[in-house]
Amino acid sequence: MAYVPNPPAVRQQMLEEIGLSSMEELFFDIPEQYRLKGLDLGRGLSEIEIQRHLTKLAAKNISSYPIFLGAGAYDHHIPVAIDQILMRSEFYTAYTPYQPEISQGILQGIFEFQSHICALTGMDVSNASMYDAASALAEACNIAAEVTRRKKILVPDTVNPDYLAVLKTYAQSGVFDLVTVHCSKGKVGHELRAAIDDQTAAVAVQNPNFYGILEQDAEEIGALVHEQGGLFIMAVDPISLGLLKSPGKLGADLVVGEGQSLGMGLSYGGPYLGFFAGTDKMLRRIPGRIVGQTTDREGRRAFVLTLQAREQHIRRERASSNICSNQALNALAAAIFLSLVGPKGLRDIAERSHQLARYAEGELSRVGIELLYPEPYFREFIIKVANPAAVNRKLLAEGIIGGCELPHGLMLAFTEKRTKEEVDRLVAVIGGAR
Amino acid sequence: MSKLIFEKSVAGSTSFRLPPSEVPEGLALPASMLCTEGPALPEISEVETVRHFVELSKKAYGVDTGFYPLGSCTMKYNPKINEWAARLPGLASIHPLQPVDTVQGALEIMHHLERILCEVTGMDQFSLQPAAGAHGELAGILMMKAYFAKHGETQRTVMLVPDSAHGTNPATANMAGYKVVQIKSDARGRVDVPSLRAAMNEQVAGIMLTNPNTLGLFEDEVAEIAHIVHSGGGLLYYDGANANGMVGVARPGDMGFDVAHLNLHKTFGTPHGGGGPGSGPVGVKARLAEFLPVPIVRQGSDGYYLECNRPHSIGQMLAFYGNFGVLVRAYAYALALGGPGLREAGENAVLNANYLRHKLRGVYDIPFDTLCKHEFVATPGKLKSECGVSTIDIAKRLLDYGYHPPTVYFPLIVPEAMLIEPTETETKERLDVFVEVMVIIAKEARENAEMLKKAPSLTPVRRVDEVGAARKPILRYKAEGL
Numbered sequence: 001m002a003y004v005p006n007p008p009a010v011r012q013q014m015l016e017e018i019g020l021s022s023m024e025e026l027f028f029d030i031p032e033q034y035r036l037k038g039l040d041l042g043r044g045l046s047e048i049e050i051q052r053h054l055t056k057l058a059a060k061n062i063s064s065y066p067i068f069l070g071a072g073a074y075d076h077h078i079p080v081a082i083d084q085i086l087m088r089s090e091f092y093t094a095y096t097p098y099q100p101e102i103s104q105g106i107l108q109g110i111f112e113f114q115s116h117i118c119a120l121t122g123m124d125v126s127n128a129s130m131y132d133a134a135s136a137l138a139e140a141c142n143i144a145a146e147v148t149r150r151k152k153i154l155v156p157d158t159v160n161p162d163y164l165a166v167l168k169t170y171a172q173s174g175v176f177d178l179v180t181v182h183c184s185k186g187k188v189g190h191e192l193r194a195a196i197d198d199q200t201a202a203v204a205v206q207n208p209n210f211y212g213i214l215e216q217d218a219e220e221i222g223a224l225v226h227e228q229g230g231l232f233i234m235a236v237d238p239i240s241l242g243l244l245k246s247p248g249k250l251g252a253d254l255v256v257g258e259g260q261s262l263g264m265g266l267s268y269g270g271p272y273l274g275f276f277a278g279t280d281k282m283l284r285r286i287p288g289r290i291v292g293q294t295t296d297r298e299g300r301r302a303f304v305l306t307l308q309a310r311e312q313h314i315r316r317e318r319a320s321s322n323i324c325s326n327q328a329l330n331a332l333a334a335a336i337f338l339s340l341v342g343p344k345g346l347r348d349i350a351e352r353s354h355q356l357a358r359y360a361e362g363e364l365s366r367v368g369i370e371l372l373y374p375e376p377y378f379r380e381f382i383i384k385v386a387n388p389a390a391v392n393r394k395l396l397a398e399g400i401i402g403g404c405e406l407p408h409g410l411m412l413a414f415t416e417k418r419t420k421e422e423v424d425r426l427v428a429v430i431g432g433a434r
Numbered sequence: 435m436s437k438l439i440f441e442k443s444v445a446g447s448t449s450f451r452l453p454p455s456e457v458p459e460g461l462a463l464p465a466s467m468l469c470t471e472g473p474a475l476p477e478i479s480e481v482e483t484v485r486h487f488v489e490l491s492k493k494a495y496g497v498d499t500g501f502y503p504l505g506s507c508t509m510k511y512n513p514k515i516n517e518w519a520a521r522l523p524g525l526a527s528i529h530p531l532q533p534v535d536t537v538q539g540a541l542e543i544m545h546h547l548e549r550i551l552c553e554v555t556g557m558d559q560f561s562l563q564p565a566a567g568a569h570g571e572l573a574g575i576l577m578m579k580a581y582f583a584k585h586g587e588t589q590r591t592v593m594l595v596p597d598s599a600h601g602t603n604p605a606t607a608n609m610a611g612y613k614v615v616q617i618k619s620d621a622r623g624r625v626d627v628p629s630l631r632a633a634m635n636e637q638v639a640g641i642m643l644t645n646p647n648t649l650g651l652f653e654d655e656v657a658e659i660a661h662i663v664h665s666g667g668g669l670l671y672y673d674g675a676n677a678n679g680m681v682g683v684a685r686p687g688d689m690g691f692d693v694a695h696l697n698l699h700k701t702f703g704t705p706h707g708g709g710g711p712g713s714g715p716v717g718v719k720a721r722l723a724e725f726l727p728v729p730i731v732r733q734g735s736d737g738y739y740l741e742c743n744r745p746h747s748i749g750q751m752l753a754f755y756g757n758f759g760v761l762v763r764a765y766a767y768a769l770a771l772g773g774p775g776l777r778e779a780g781e782n783a784v785l786n787a788n789y790l791r792h793k794l795r796g797v798y799d800i801p802f803d804t805l806c807k808h809e810f811v812a813t814p815g816k817l818k819s820e821c822g823v824s825t826i827d828i829a830k831r832l833l834d835y836g837y838h839p840p841t842v843y844f845p846l847i848v849p850e851a852m853l854i855e856p857t858e859t860e861t862k863e864r865l866d867v868f869v870e871v872m873v874i875i876a877k878e879a880r881e882n883a884e885m886l887k888k889a890p891s892l893t894p895v896r897r898v899d900e901v902g903a904a905r906k907p908i909l910r911y912k913a914e915g916l
Binding site: 061067072096111116125166174249297392 | 436452457466474475486522526537567602608610652657683707711748757758775779786829838839893894903
């Protein structure tokens with residue numbers, strides 16, 4: 001494509017006007033040894049060629065099979081209206097809304113997103129979004145260390161291992177020390193309780209946890225860590241909050257989560273949506289953009305980026321987070337999703353996903369497949385199979401994307417998009433593949 | 435004034451429906467974990483939802499709306515083919531944990547893009563994982579930290595950052611556990627080399643530099659800077675936020691930088707989304723490659739795969755592999771332009787900036803009025819000292835004329851700065867009309883300064899009370915009576 005709109009003759013005219021005769025002269029300030037002759041990347045392609053090339057590459061991926069993979073990314077339905085709205089290019093080609101007078105639409109959209117997240121989580125304050133749940137959790141740990149002036153962050157190994165991996169990376173800064181606590185029964189229990197002491201900056205619990213299981217001791221753990229002067233961080237699944245008690249009710253100080261299920265495609269892992277919320281006490285510690293309501297000079301309601309004294313562009317080397325660009329368009333998608341489905345729709349999606357999982361559990365038990373952990377789960381569970389990779393291969397051969405392979409079994413996820421017939425096929429293949 | 439969607443809620447009006455259930459109903463969940471009443475989300479029909487958000491879109495301003503000379507943000511046109519590409523079902527609907535043999539096309543795109551980024555920057559290997567520029571910076575600085583840890587140089591606890599740097603640089607260094615030492619700029623607007631020389635010692639891990647810098651000036655002593663830092667045992671980090679005018683022209687990898695990130699949402703034509711999602715791939719020279727985040731896409735004899743077992747890696751920056759949808763768009767952009775087109779884009783970004791600088795000279799002050807790269811700084815000059823008109827007033831008046839203003843009050847080292855970056859996708863006609871408007875505003879400043887101080891008057895709202903917003907924060911909708 002010809003990307004630069006000025007034709008060569010106009011470029012020449014502009015050069016002459018500024019007193020230069022060639023493009024090269026624009027780069028005389030670059031020492032000669034660094035001046036490049038060109039890039040070894042071939043010619044530019046036409047739209048026809050790009051479409052041909054990318055269609056071919058996309059066709060190498062399998063995207064049409066029913067999918068029982070979860071483990072942090074879920075195949076929920078995406079209402080069609082969402083993408084139609086996201087394609088309004090006033091939204092997607094805008095920058096961060098630095099100029100509130102011409103950005104009220106984006107600012108209000110973020111304000112509504114924050115309101116949705118507060119409603120879901122039972123928290124007082126939400127920011128405008130983070131990169132994903134894992135990086136949001138890492139920033140929550142940074143805050144906990146800063147607030148409590150302690151370093152030890154306890155994280156049970158029932159938390160998503162990819163989140164743990166990201167925590168480990170962020171911990172290299174030295175701001176917090178990550179202590180992973182092994183929990184033997186697929187849920188937090190006595191091991192975690194025993195680890196909490198007066199040096200604990202925070203405990204982070206995921207609910208439902210990585211294995212899909214409800215952390216029934218979450219509230220008690222929260223109370224314990226509070227007794228010791230630490231913070232209680234929860235990582236939650238927003239779909240489950242159509243049904244489950246909010247983390248606010250369970251005593252959380254900081255809440256993070258993965259918003260991909262709220263109207264975003266699987267898109268091979270991103271862009272997804274980290275959300276980040278907290279109690280009023282955490283207000284001035286929360287990282288990233290926050291939109292506030294205010295008035296304009298004529299007293300009309302207006303929205304604006306606020307509390308910017310927390311942020312990198314003001315605070316510079318004293319800022320505890322460097323985040324600026326976040327996942328604003330994904331946050332908008334989530335706001336549209338939650339508006340479209342409403343409280344009842346969210347509950348329906350959560351219930352249906354759960355009921356399909358229950359149905360699958362029942363059918364699997366009829367062919368002799370047991371759960372690894374006999375605990376209440378939301379929409380995901382682990383089945384005991386000797387060779388999960390072999391089961392997945394068999395499923396793939398039958399046109400099904402199977403589950404997440406774990407050391408002791410295969411983790412299967414269910415969403416409202418799956419049908420009884422798909423679950424029956426899944427069970428038949430697994431039952432036969434053992 | 436748009437009502438909030440929460441204020442439009444009508445009980446029972448939601449349009450969304452699931453298909454009839456084919457499986458037994460009921461819940462097998464402990465009552466203690468269930469909520470008694472659902473979250474307080476609005477209930478609203480599809481048509482009213484769509485109208486609500488379309489109304490909001492009309493109160494937003496994107497590159498597709500008009501000229502957006504927001505310095506250091508590179509608000510250039512986002513080709514529509516990118517949007518088409520990212521929505522291909524074969525790319526949009528694949529799960530990150532699918533077996534690699536079912537996602538070969540996705541991995542191939544990532545591999546090709548990685549090679550393209552290496553060619554453009556002169557680095558040896560890239561990770562596509564970081565989700566934004568600041569995220570890439572953090573990955574990069576953690577890699578430097580890992581490098582020094584491996585070489586037993588943990589005494590290097592200081593990061594040098596020029597006073598003209600983007601705010602993310604010092605914030606990143608702090609976040610990664612470094613003490614920041616600021617290096618001043620010289621009279622030419624470049625890093626003051628004697629100060630750098632004096633600051634360099636065995637405590638210093640390295641320097642974070644953007645080149646061209648935030649004044650839009652090429653750091654022409656970069657060879658000496660690299661020599662000072664390297665001979666002192668430090669490393670050079672390249673902040674790629676200002677790379678747009680460098681593509682195809684010069685490469686950080688050739689200038690001695692050891693680590694570099696690029697903002698694909700700036701340099702590779704992917705949209706900013708109103709504040710993300712972006713993408714901030716980070717690249718390194720070979721001696722740092724072992725520290726790159728995992729996983730890395732590799733090409734083997736049986737096809738592409740994700741390499742996870744890299745013992746010296748800093749680890750994962752995200753749960754998965756990055757903002758893949760943004761990577762697809764960037765790949766489509768790179769394909770569309772090709773080698774010659776990428777260079778042409780870089781050249782014209784610089785041409786447009788210099789053209790605008792030339793045209794605004796005499797109307798506004800240009801504190802560093804020499805050959806610039808992709809952007810330059812202007813100030814109100816006498817309009818401020820004689821008429822009392824500030825940069826904020828000029829910016830707000832631009833809104834009335836239908837423009838997004840430049841970046842204002844940055845870089846911090848120039849009082850009343852307006853950082854102007856036109857990008858390569860503006861025509862001469864549009865630049866000329868913008869200049870005319872800037873001339874008119876300068877005239878207005880002399881004739882009717884009070885009017886400028888009241889600007890804007892033609893926007894959906896007038897100047898907003900930012901102080902009030904921060905003093906008494908209202909950060910979410912609260913139903914009346916609560």
